Amino acid sequence: MKWRRSFPLHLLVLPSVLFVLIFQYIPMGGIVIAFQDYKPWLGIRHSAWVGWENFEYIFTYPDSKQVIVNTLIIAFFKIVAGMIVPFTFALLLNEIRLVIFKRSVQTLVYLPHFLSWVILGGILTDILSINNGLVNQFVSWLGFEQIPFLQDGSWFRFTVILSDIWKEFGFSTIIYLAALTAINPSLYEAAETDGAGRWKQTIHITIPSILPIAALVGTLALGNILNAGFDQIMNLYNPLVYNKGDIIDTFVYRQGILGSQFSFSTAFGLFKSVISMTLIVVFYRLAYKYANYRLF
Amino acid sequence: MxxxxxxxxxxxxxxxxxxxxxxxxxxxxxxxxxxxxxxxxxxxANIVKFWPVELTFDAYRLTIENSFFIGSLWNSIERTVLGTLISMVLCITAAYALSKENRVFPGRTFYSWFFIFTMLFSAGLIPSYLVVTNLGIKNTIWALVLPGAVSVYNMVLMLNFFRGIPKDLEEAAFMDGAGHFVTLWKVYLPLSMPSVATLSLFSMVGNWNAWFDGLIYLNNAQDYPLATLLQQLTAGIDMSTSSAVNADALKNIAQRTVKAAQIFLSMIPILIVYPFLQRYFVQGMTLGSVKE
Structure with a gap:
């Protein structure tokens, strides 16, 4: 009887379950090729088993070590700047009283979030061009030499971090703005009667009130320390900056799909997935424990 | 003050x-x-700043006359419509079932973890690529719309919204002899139109912007969606020169203006839906907090 009543519900989840099974869980079975010397014409069943060889290769191959370092550096600065900039911007926006001004600013700064890295990559390669691109014209006008934003490794990292902030900072302020509206106005009124100015109110009321949210966002973001932004790098990099700009995901793509080194790339991808999952679980539990955060 | x-x-x-x-x-x-x-x-000459110099629509004319561009535009539209439709149907049906309590829907906890685990761990690029290849859907539109059709994140947002709908309505529907399917269709869906619209818009933007799947799953540049074509063009591989019709025309126009026109044209759909998106996304991001 009970089964008959819940049967339609099972039927309703079934399509999604099948999709996830085919496109998420079956590939997980394919992970075994990380422990093989997989040859497409032999298939999983007939390819030779090599144990941990592919993983050992990750740590002996100089390119892959460099790629891990690049990933960590780029992701780290993105996470740190990605916390500080939106937080500060939300505080500044909060001081604006004129609603139409505030709305206009929001409309403009949220926009880049919705444009893909393909579009933004095309725009950035144009305006950052070493041959008198718009930005370099400005740099010349200031009296400096033109900057190789996308041709020099160190500048490339800087460009990647800055352009990521440029794309996402606006959208990331939403969560802080939501937190700011939740602050009890009577706190400000009390501070006002005590003679605290706007600056003191910000230091003693506003910032402490949204700091927990900032800590939470930062904690959850740390789970992304191995995601340095595949789409972005793919649309900005070139062989000149592989040394400092190549990250795990772009490396796996080039070795695996373009170079057909299926087993090595799968092993590298698995290495990344396992660490990422561990970090996400750990940081989620921390957020759950200290901030009572939950997804559901 | x-x-x-x-x-x-x-x-x-x-x-x-x-x-x-x-x-x-x-x-x-x-x-x-x-x-x-x-x-x-x-x-x-790099003298253009923020206002056109010697205004001309040549770059747009050339882009629109390019059969590659028009073809990819059509591929993008097809993929966006199909992809959004499939993922919304999957999202709504699964979210409805999962929004029920364990008492009503035994197995709910199992299903939830089944989905959530995929948010934590993924097999990675190569195994997914091999599965799509072995399914034989490479070089078809299905390789673009099927693998990412289920968005667990959207499902969570949707199910939280469904939970906010008063139980009395559902009970009244059951009283009148309606089953789950009818209740979902006649009671839940009409009440959730704003959420469905929000998630559909996000899904549309995601589909329109997606380019990587096109690059790895399609061998023929003629099948590319716009985003993939544009990625290949701006990444330096110029396919428009391969078409004989355009070889002459290209001599008369700076490559840079054509690229700019293509970039701007592919931005237009996003700019059109942006005002609607903006109205909904703040709501959408707080969707999860709507609880009874």
Whole structure:
């Protein structure tokens, strides 16, 4: 009887379950090729088993070590700047009283979030061009030499971090703005009667009130320390900056799909997935424990 | 409220600063638009800033006449419509079932973890690629719309919204003899239109912007969606020269203006839905907090 009543519900989840099974869980079975010397014409069943060889290769191959370092550096600065900039911007926006001004600013700064890295990559390669691109014209006008934003490794990292902030900072302020509206106005009124100015109110009321949210966002973001932004790098990099700009995901793509080194790339991808999952679980539990955060 | 002198100075500086930041977000886009509307000579001489120099629509004419571009535009539309439709049906049906309590829907916890685990761990690029290849859907549109059709994140948002719908309505429907399917269709769906619209818009933007799947799953450039084509064009591999019709025309136009026109054209759909998106996304991001 009970089964008959819940049967339609099972039927309703079934399509999604099948999709996830085919496109998420079956590939997980394919992970075994990380422990093989997989040859497409032999298939999983007939390819030779090599144990941990592919993983050992990750740590002996100089390119892959460099790629891990690049990933960590780029992701780290993105996470740190990605916390500080939106937080500060939300505080500044909060001081604006004129609603139409505030709305206009929001409309403009949220926009880049919705444009893909393909579009933004095309725009950035144009305006950052070493041959008198718009930005370099400005740099010349200031009296400096033109900057190789996308041709020099160190500048490339800087460009990647800055352009990521440029794309996402606006959208990331939403969560802080939501937190700011939740602050009890009577706190400000009390501070006002005590003679605290706007600056003191910000230091003693506003910032402490949204700091927990900032800590939470930062904690959850740390789970992304191995995601340095595949789409972005793919649309900005070139062989000149592989040394400092190549990250795990772009490396796996080039070795695996373009170079057909299926087993090595799968092993590298698995290495990344396992660490990422561990970090996400750990940081989620921390957020759950200290901030009572939950997804559901 | 009284405001000190120093605060007023800060306030003026703050307004100016925010104007400057807003400009920084929009000026690169304006520059591309200006380049796309300028003449070849002006574009190569780098004298175009934020306003077209020697206004011409040549770059747009050439882009629209390019059969590659039009073909990919059509591929993109097809993929966006199909992809959004499939993922919304999957999202709504699964979210409805999962929004029920364990008592009503035994197995709910199992299903939830089944989905959530995929948010934590993924097999990675190569195994997914091999599965799609072995399914034989490579070089078809299905390789683009099926693998990412289930968005667990959207499912969570949707199910939280469904939970906010008063139980009395559902009970009244059951009383009248309606089953789960009818209740979902006649009661839940009409009440959830704003959420469905929000998630559909996000899904559309995601599909429109997706380019990587096209690159790895399609061998034939003629099947590319616009985003993939554009990625290949801006990444330096120029396919428009391979078509004989355009070889002559290309001589007359700076490559840069054509690229700019293509970039701007592929941005237009996003710019059109942006006002609607903006109205909904704040709501959408707090969707999860709507609880009974």
């Amino acid at each position: 009284r405001r000190s002198f120093s605060y007023r100075v800060f306030s003026v500086a703050n307004h100016l600063f925010l104007v400057l930041i807003s400009l920084l977000c929009i000026l690169p886009l304006l520059h591309i638009l200006a380049v796309s509307l300028s003449s070849k000579a002006a574009a190569t």
